[in-house]
Amino acid sequence: MTNSYYRDGKKKVDFVPYKGEKMDTCATIHDEYVCCNVKVLKSVSNCPFDCSYCFLQNYLTNPQLEVVDDITRLMQEIEIKTTAQPWRFFRIGTWELGDSLALEEQTGQAKQLIEHFKDIPNAVLELKTKSNVVDPILDCVHHQKTVVSWSMNTPFIIDTEEHKTASFDERITAIKKVVDAGYLVGLHFDPMILYSDWKQDYLKCLDACRNVLPPEHVAWISIGSLRFNPEQKRLIENNFRGSDITCQEMVKGSDNKMRYVKPMRIQMYQHMMANIRRLWGENAFVYLCMERWDIWDKVMDIQPRSIGELDFMFADYFHTTFPTINPQIPNIDLYKKYQST
Amino acid sequence: MMMLSSAVDAFNNAYGSWQMDSVSDTLLNSIQSHGILVPISCIKTDDSLTIIDGFKRFRAAKHLKITHIPYAVVTTDLPPETLIFNLHQSQVCSSAMHKIRFLSALKCTIDSEHMSMVGLPYYSHIKKDIAKITALPESAQLFLHQKGFSLKEMVNLIHHSPDVFLTVLASDPFFNFSKRTLDHVVLSIINLMKRHQLTIQQIFSQTQYSEIMNKDITASQRLTQWVACINQCENPTLLAHQSSIHDALNKIELPAKLTFDTTLEHAGVTIQTTINSEKELSDFTSALSNTRLKKQLLHAVSLT
Numbered sequence: 001m002t003n004s005y006y007r008d009g010k011k012k013v014d015f016v017p018y019k020g021e022k023m024d025t026c027a028t029i030h031d032e033y034v035c036c037n038v039k040v041l042k043s044v045s046n047c048p049f050d051c052s053y054c055f056l057q058n059y060l061t062n063p064q065l066e067v068v069d070d071i072t073r074l075m076q077e078i079e080i081k082t083t084a085q086p087w088r089f090f091r092i093g094t095w096e097l098g099d100s101l102a103l104e105e106q107t108g109q110a111k112q113l114i115e116h117f118k119d120i121p122n123a124v125l126e127l128k129t130k131s132n133v134v135d136p137i138l139d140c141v142h143h144q145k146t147v148v149s150w151s152m153n154t155p156f157i158i159d160t161e162e163h164k165t166a167s168f169d170e171r172i173t174a175i176k177k178v179v180d181a182g183y184l185v186g187l188h189f190d191p192m193i194l195y196s197d198w199k200q201d202y203l204k205c206l207d208a209c210r211n212v213l214p215p216e217h218v219a220w221i222s223i224g225s226l227r228f229n230p231e232q233k234r235l236i237e238n239n240f241r242g243s244d245i246t247c248q249e250m251v252k253g254s255d256n257k258m259r260y261v262k263p264m265r266i267q268m269y270q271h272m273m274a275n276i277r278r279l280w281g282e283n284a285f286v287y288l289c290m291e292r293w294d295i296w297d298k299v300m301d302i303q304p305r306s307i308g309e310l311d312f313m314f315a316d317y318f319h320t321t322f323p324t325i326n327p328q329i330p331n332i333d334l335y336k337k338y339q340s341t
Numbered sequence: 342m343m344m345l346s347s348a349v350d351a352f353n354n355a356y357g358s359w360q361m362d363s364v365s366d367t368l369l370n371s372i373q374s375h376g377i378l379v380p381i382s383c384i385k386t387d388d389s390l391t392i393i394d395g396f397k398r399f400r401a402a403k404h405l406k407i408t409h410i411p412y413a414v415v416t417t418d419l420p421p422e423t424l425i426f427n428l429h430q431s432q433v434c435s436s437a438m439h440k441i442r443f444l445s446a447l448k449c450t451i452d453s454e455h456m457s458m459v460g461l462p463y464y465s466h467i468k469k470d471i472a473k474i475t476a477l478p479e480s481a482q483l484f485l486h487q488k489g490f491s492l493k494e495m496v497n498l499i500h501h502s503p504d505v506f507l508t509v510l511a512s513d514p515f516f517n518f519s520k521r522t523l524d525h526v527v528l529s530i531i532n533l534m535k536r537h538q539l540t541i542q543q544i545f546s547q548t549q550y551s552e553i554m555n556k557d558i559t560a561s562q563r564l565t566q567w568v569a570c571i572n573q574c575e576n577p578t579l580l581a582h583q584s585s586i587h588d589a590l591n592k593i594e595l596p597a598k599l600t601f602d603t604t605l606e607h608a609g610v611t612i613q614t615t616i617n618s619e620k621e622l623s624d625f626t627s628a629l630s631n632t633r634l635k636k637q638l639l640h641a642v643s644l645t
């Protein structure tokens with residue numbers, strides 16, 4: 001209720017000029033929870049979709065749906081920043097404050113970014129979406145320097161909580177299309193949400209993804225679970241009266257976010273991890289989003305000890321698995337030393 | 342303005358029906374001794390005198406069975422809601438409940454203009470929310486007014502089911518809820534109902550409501566016991582883990598205090614001790630190097 005008109009802002013897109021710096025580190029960064037150190041390009045603000053758990057309800061001070069229309073200036077900023085740290089392999093996403101592809105038919109922004117990113121030697125662009133708007137980017141020359149990724153959930157959660165987004169089947173069809181167009185794909189099973197049939201439903205969800213996504217097209221897979229701060233809990237309950245997502249057993253972490261109690265999270269992640277490995281093999285790069293170090297120890301087969309180390313692991317994985325995308329041998333010392341830059 | 346007097350029945354107090362505060366004894370005594378010294382202000386509507394100021398004096402007069410009341414007629418172009426709001430702003434704004442009752446008594450359209458006049462947010466479900474709040478029984482509205490619930494807090498209490506709020510509130514004489522405890526109890530019960538698809542009666546039975554209510558103890562003791570039962574139902578995994586960690590720690594014989602983060606978010610066991618002498622130091626270090634104790638400690642750590 002703090003932002004009385006948060007839905008009204010979603011109705012119409014405003015094109016706005018480039019102002020201030022747009023590239024930054026993901027806002028969720030916190031000492032006690034491992035962040036993957038992805039960089040974000042705030043080229044879109046707000047989103048036409050209406051997910052019950054969306055943090056934008058509580059985050060945006062200006063709810064107007066806006067798209068930066070000056071790609072040249074955006075790209076200049078990216079080029080300056082990627083050139084300043086030539087040793088780093090950047091992952092840059094446009095999804096921090098919205099959906100990377102939902103508005104593509106109106107804006108053409110992703111298409112232009114893809115075409116610029118193909119020539120940046122030390123970066124990949126991540127377009128993360130809950131839409132199935134992929135047709136406008138299928139013909140782009142991308143050189144696999146763009147990862148198209150989906151925030152995936154079970155059909156039940158998509159239908160009940162991710163309002164106005166593409167259905168599960170539509171997302172699966174869209175994944176197939178971008179795989180056929182040669183793109184690498186990212187999957188984000190985040191936020192995983194508990195409900196009575198979660199276990200079998202997430203399993204079916206993984207199986208369906210595997211049917212269209214072969215291991216050689218996987219850029220990364222992330223797992224995370226529902227989290228929100230206490231103020232957002234009340235907003236969810238008010239804005240989405242039919243939603244039951246806030247009623248499970250949760251605790252507040254030191255980042256002031258409510259999460260499922262840890263033993264439950266571990267059980268959920270172990271279930272996902274075991275099946276991801278079964279379906280995509282040992283090589284696929286899997287990580288946890290905003291989780292504690294000790295959960296990594298209990299669930300994952302890699303245990304980064306700092307944000308810099310995880311960032312390095314991404315670079316190393318790309319260098320080993322997709323050497324044409326990241327030809328440079330990453331230097332772990334630099335990743336650790338400059339982890340907070 | 343001309344001062345007149347009229348029979349009580351000639352007045353319409355509809356615009357004052359939002360007021361929930363009772364008429365004070367001081368006012369009653371004063372009117373009983375001296376009558377109504379300051380005439381009440383009215384506007385003339387078709388068939389009656391509608392009170393715009395002096396609501397409490399009018400209620401006091403009725404209570405004291407006074408038959409005739411002095412009044413003055415105000416002529417103004419202002420709409421009644423603006424007029425009355427300006428005259429009674431501090432009282433209207435004394436609680437969100439008063440604000441809502443004011444809008445409803447004055448039959449204001451629920452739009453952004455009226456909401457902003459009384460300082461309430463305007464959002465998509467506001468009309469439904471206000472309708473639900475004004476449909477609550479007077480006693481419930483009075484509780485919400487007296488405890489100073491904000492609109493957001495009231496909506497949270499009732500949007501899932503006003504019945505839960507009303508049922509819990511009905512047991513107020515046994516538990517003597519504060520604003521915070523009522524809010525906690527109602528929201529926890531709603532959570533449990535949603536989580537397990539149970540009825541309120543089933544949740545009451547799981548949380549030993551009747552047993553606790555019938556105990557011969559104070560309201561505050563009853564409340565403490567009920568809240569503890571509710572918490573147990575709400576956090577089964579957390580409590581089960583806490584208890585197995587406590588069990589594991591209790592087995593460890595170390596001259597130190599062993600604690601852990603009860604939210605389970607931070608892993609590990611904290612060992613806290615004060616060393617005052619060489620002997621205490623050597624007792625502590627030799628206890629720590631005991632293989633059995635090490636195993637026990639690592640087991641406890643693995644549970645966190």
Ligand code: SF4
Nearest residue numbers: 047049050051054098
């Ligand atoms: S798709 Fe993302 S940004 Fe859009 S409403 Fe859903 S959670 Fe929010």
